[in-house]
Amino acid sequence: MAADRQSAYSISLFGSQAGDDNRHGPAPSRTQKALAGFIMDFHLDNVFIYRDQMRENVLVKQYYCDIDMAHLISYDEELAHNLTNDPAEIIPLFEAALKTCTQRIVYPSQPSIKLPQHQLLLHSSASELSIRDLNANNVSHLVRIPGIIIGASTLSSKATALAIRCRNCQHEELLPVSGGFAGVSLPRTCSSVRTEGDNAEKCPLDPYYVLHERCQFIDQQVLKLQEAPDQVPVGELPRHIMISADRYLTNRVVPGSRCTIMGVFSIYQQKGSKKSQNAAVAIRNPYIRAVGIHAEVDHTMKGNAIFTEEEEQEFLEMSRRPDLYEVFASCVAPSIYGNKDIKKAIACLLMGGSKKILPDGMKLRGDINVLLLGDPGTAKSQLLKFVERVSPIAIYTSGKGSSAAGLTASVQRDHTTREFYLEGGAMVLADGGVVCIDEFDKMRDEDRVAIHEAMEQQTISIAKAGITTILNSRTSVLAAANPIFGRYDDMKTPGENIDFQTTILSRFDMIFIVRDEHDRARDEKMAKHVMGIAMGGRGTEEQVQAEIPIEKMKRYITYCRQRCAPRLSPEAAEKLSSHFVSIRRQVHASEMNANARSSIPITVRQLEAIIRITESLAKLSLSPVAGEKHVDEAIRLFLASTMDAVNQGGGQSSKELMDEVNKVEEELRRRMPIGWQVNLSTLKREMVDGKGYSEQALGRALHVMAARETVRWRHGGSVVYRSSA
Numbered sequence: 001m002a003a004d005r006q007s008a009y010s011i012s013l014f015g016s017q018a019g020d021d022n023r024h025g026p027a028p029s030r031t032q033k034a035l036a037g038f039i040m041d042f043h044l045d046n047v048f049i050y051r052d053q054m055r056e057n058v059l060v061k062q063y064y065c066d067i068d069m070a071h072l073i074s075y076d077e078e079l080a081h082n083l084t085n086d087p088a089e090i091i092p093l094f095e096a097a098l099k100t101c102t103q104r105i106v107y108p109s110q111p112s113i114k115l116p117q118h119q120l121l122l123h124s125s126a127s128e129l130s131i132r133d134l135n136a137n138n139v140s141h142l143v144r145i146p147g148i149i150i151g152a153s154t155l156s157s158k159a160t161a162l163a164i165r166c167r168n169c170q171h172e173e174l175l176p177v178s179g180g181f182a183g184v185s186l187p188r189t190c191s192s193v194r195t196e197g198d199n200a201e202k203c204p205l206d207p208y209y210v211l212h213e214r215c216q217f218i219d220q221q222v223l224k225l226q227e228a229p230d231q232v233p234v235g236e237l238p239r240h241i242m243i244s245a246d247r248y249l250t251n252r253v254v255p256g257s258r259c260t261i262m263g264v265f266s267i268y269q270q271k272g273s274k275k276s277q278n279a280a281v282a283i284r285n286p287y288i289r290a291v292g293i294h295a296e297v298d299h300t301m302k303g304n305a306i307f308t309e310e311e312e313q314e315f316l317e318m319s320r321r322p323d324l325y326e327v328f329a330s331c332v333a334p335s336i337y338g339n340k341d342i343k344k345a346i347a348c349l350l351m352g353g354s355k356k357i358l359p360d361g362m363k364l365r366g367d368i369n370v371l372l373l374g375d376p377g378t379a380k381s382q383l384l385k386f387v388e389r390v391s392p393i394a395i396y397t398s399g400k401g402s403s404a405a406g407l408t409a410s411v412q413r414d415h416t417t418r419e420f421y422l423e424g425g426a427m428v429l430a431d432g433g434v435v436c437i438d439e440f441d442k443m444r445d446e447d448r449v450a451i452h453e454a455m456e457q458q459t460i461s462i463a464k465a466g467i468t469t470i471l472n473s474r475t476s477v478l479a480a481a482n483p484i485f486g487r488y489d490d491m492k493t494p495g496e497n498i499d500f501q502t503t504i505l506s507r508f509d510m511i512f513i514v515r516d517e518h519d520r521a522r523d524e525k526m527a528k529h530v531m532g533i534a535m536g537g538r539g540t541e542e543q544v545q546a547e548i549p550i551e552k553m554k555r556y557i558t559y560c561r562q563r564c565a566p567r568l569s570p571e572a573a574e575k576l577s578s579h580f581v582s583i584r585r586q587v588h589a590s591e592m593n594a595n596a597r598s599s600i601p602i603t604v605r606q607l608e609a610i611i612r613i614t615e616s617l618a619k620l621s622l623s624p625v626a627g628e629k630h631v632d633e634a635i636r637l638f639l640a641s642t643m644d645a646v647n648q649g650g651g652q653s654s655k656e657l658m659d660e661v662n663k664v665e666e667e668l669r670r671r672m673p674i675g676w677q678v679n680l681s682t683l684k685r686e687m688v689d690g691k692g693y694s695e696q697a698l699g700r701a702l703h704v705m706a707a708r709e710t711v712r713w714r715h716g717g718s719v720v721y722r723s724s725a
Contacts, residue, residue, distance in 0.1 A: 031082070031090065035097040038075050039065070040104070051105055054098070058106045063116050064248045065098050066292075069124035084142045087264045091291065094120045117160070117218075119247045122262050122292040131227050131239045134286065138265045145288065146231075146260045149253045150240065151224035151423050153414070158246065163214035166190045168203040172211075180244045180289040181268040186210075221250040225261060225288075229395055229429075242287040252293045255424040256431045256472075258393065262292035307559060315559050318548075319622035325633075328620060331548045333386040336379045337529040338522075341640045345370050345510050346383065348637070349434065349476050350391055350557050351619045353612030354565040365458050366565075367476040368612050369507060371440070373498060373645070374514025375487050380480035384436040387478055390550050392558045393433025395426045399443035399481075402426070404450035407435075409471055411464045420465045427454045427473040440481035441499055448504060451477070455507040456605075479508075488515055498599055506601045509609030510641040566618035568611065572631045576614070579635055580607045587646060600646045610638050664693050664701040668711075677714060677721040 039050045054065055073080040083090045098118035107113050128146050129138070162175040164186060171192035177184045190203035223243040232238045243261055245252070253259050267284035307315075318324060325347070332343040348368055355366035372380045388394040397407070407425045414421055426435055437443075454460050454473040461470050483497040498505070505511065548556070568576070587602045613634035618626035664687060671686070672678060687693045702720065705711045712721045 031079070032093045032097050032100075034076060034079055035090075035094050036100050038072060038079070039097065039101045042071055042075050044071075051101075054102055055105055058102050062248065063098075063102070064119040064121055066121040066123060069122055069126060086140070087142045087291070088140055091120055091264075119249075120291060121248065123294050124262060124292075128260065130231060131225070131241050132236075134241070134265060139267060139286075141265055142262065142291070143265045143288070144260060144262045145225065145241075146228065146258070147225040147240075148228050148258050148429055149223055149255050150226045150429070151412070151421060152253065152255055153222040153421065155219050155221055155250055157217040158220040159215045159217055161216040162186075163211040164208040165211055166192065166203055166207045167209060168207050173208075179246060180264075180266050181242075181287055182266070183268075218247050219250045220244060220246045223253065223261075223290075224423075225259075228258060242285075243290050244287055245290040245293065249290050249293050253295055255422070256428045257295050259293055259295040261288060261290055262294070263288040263290040307555070311555065312559075315556055316622070318556065319620075324621055325617065327547050328553075331553060332390070333379075333383055335533055336382055336386075337526050339379070339383075339514070341637060342372065342383065342512050342514070345512065345637060345641060346387060346478070347620065348613050348616040349478060350387070351560055351616040352476060353615035353619070354567065355474075363458070364608065365456065365474070366612060366615070367458070367474060368509045368609070368616060369455055369477040370479070371505075371508040371511045372478075372480045372514055373483060373488075373511060375516035376482060378514040378516055380514060381438050384438055384478060384480055387434055388436050390553050390557070391434040392554055392561075393430055394436060395430040395433070396436045396438070397426050399437060399439035399441065402437070402443065402447065404447040407447065408450050408454065408460045408473075409462050411462075411467060420467055422462065422467060422469065422471070424471060427451065427460060427475055428471050430475045431472050432474055434476045434478055437477060437479045440479040441483075452503060452507065455504075477508075488513060502599070502601050505599070506603050506605050508642075509606075509612060510637065511600060511645045512641045513645045560619050560622060564619045564622050564624065566615045566624055566626045568614065568631075569625050569627050572614065572626055572628050575628055575631050576607070576610060576635075579631075580610070583643065590646075598646050600642060602642075602646065606638070606642065609642075610634050613637055660693060660697040661701045661704065664697050665705060667691070667693075668701060668705065672711075672720070672722040674722050674724060677719050680718055680720055683720060 039054065040048075042048070042050055049071070050065060050067065057064060069080060069083075072083065079090075083094070095118050098120060099115050102115055102118065103111070103113075107115075122142075124144055126144060128144050131145060131147060134143065134145070158179075159177050160179075162177060162184065163172065164175055165172045169190060169192050171190055173191065175184060175186070186206070186208045188205055190207045192203070221244075223245055224240055225243050226240040227238045229238065243263065265286065266289050267286055270285050321327070325344070329340065329344040329347045332346050345368075349370050352368055353366040356364040358364070372383065374380060384396060388396040405425060407427050409422050409425050409428055411420050412423050413419070440448075454475070455477055458472065458474045459470045460473050462468065481500075484499045485497070488497055583602060583606075587598055591598055610631075614626045614630045617630040617633055618624075623630075667687065668683075671683075684695065684698065687698050688695050702711065706713065710722065710724055712723045713719070714721050
């Protein structure tokens, strides 16, 4: 029978590869028959899964089969155990069995047809090992490792069989090459001598050369897998390991994609200097020969994350709750007291708006960026840490410890090929998630400029070392910063408090000024809340039991982002546009009065920001259309954040205060000739009590004069000295 002949052929080939021992007698054929039996016979609910899969794949000229380990375990536990513990021996048998089955299923009447080599792909839901848990006991075993791809080489061709010819007697031979990084060495002596008897002339040493055009090649790609940032223990560097992927596993993933790799943990000897090889003969470097790559999150959001029907039902019920928005916001960092609007903004940021691609190819981002600017001790960093935990993909970084290359991309040189390749930075690795940047104000200006493009165009353009390319960075940015003087100074305008350029501020959809206000009732509540947490319970004030646990929040966010992309209703759009016009008019009027440009700009980007917030609120309740109620809440959030920041400054309207400050300044210049000094208390008595100016105006005028070095402070700020005109 053709099938028998085929299986016999593959066994002999395997025997020649592995060395003809006695133990390679009947055992491989028995195993191979069992494997072929599994592919042919395994069925669930009367559907022969692998038969159908093989037929579909072969008809589109794809010779591979993706097998679930759980199915193999349920079919034959011993077989699955052997595959896990001795994959190097079983996988070639399995691939030969696949070939046999293809012959039986697709070409039963054509026994002489020559089929190409098949590939076995495996996936499993078994327990995962982290890269740092791999040790010598795992060598040559099947392992399953999660991580994030940080580098992917270009495709190279690896020989599976070398055609070699003897220079002397023209004897040709086909030399099989094992997969992975392992190399092959050419035989030192010609093997044709033995067949011609002892009298024949012997060929010299090292007679073989390679016939490149007669060799057999497959595609191979080298990936670099690093531990996901959230799995690295504190204070440790993230570990990485090389992955060798070939044939149908190549070009499956790009740098930045999170995936689970299933493969054989192998070792290879690095080609180095003679000296290093002699120093450590038995030391080998580990790598993984991939037999399965499963990307966890599909960045195109086509819906690769799998939800069970029960989960979907639960999420749909959750989305119908009338108080979902309030509950979701209160479940954002429940241990932090107050800050309701900031938590609502973070809920919007986690959901994101709808990405739009216009007919002319222009892309409008759907991700929301938020800046928290405020006094120390207002739990900004804790909010950032929480977002890192709850977002499906998140990277946390601090401003001072981040360089432009670390945030965008760096060019590295491959040790073996000496070629340059790109390694993505934080903004690339967090593609499809959130980047939390703490201490945003401590970043160097040139590093901050590097993320301008990433925040608006959502791409990172690179032109380094002859590499010009554009990387995707579809991320939301949540940044926390302190004002210029450490604390927010009420006597100064927002422009004097905020040390950022207009270019970066316009890219934030919401800017919150977080104030540490002294208010007795609020302080008492806060103290009670903190004491409640310190004593091991939840805060006494915030008895809101976290109704939605973090894991459930994470899944719900993924579900909403995948399944929902809301659009504005016509009424909502009308309301938004008229409101934007009134906001612009209001800002223009205040700019005219103050005779200065607002430091926080209100541009068309801010209109897009309100649209995105509206869409994210609709997305939270899985509503396909954003209505007027969503617009109202989005406008309220925008007014409470960015517009509030624009109008910050004096307690009165800025125009009146500025006029008063100018008058006070003139009075002070008349009152104090150059070289005079006056007690601050005397000035207060004269100006505030005597002439009726406000204390705020006096303080501001003195501050402005001190900034111009017209006056100086002496004796710890109690005496004012007039130093120049």
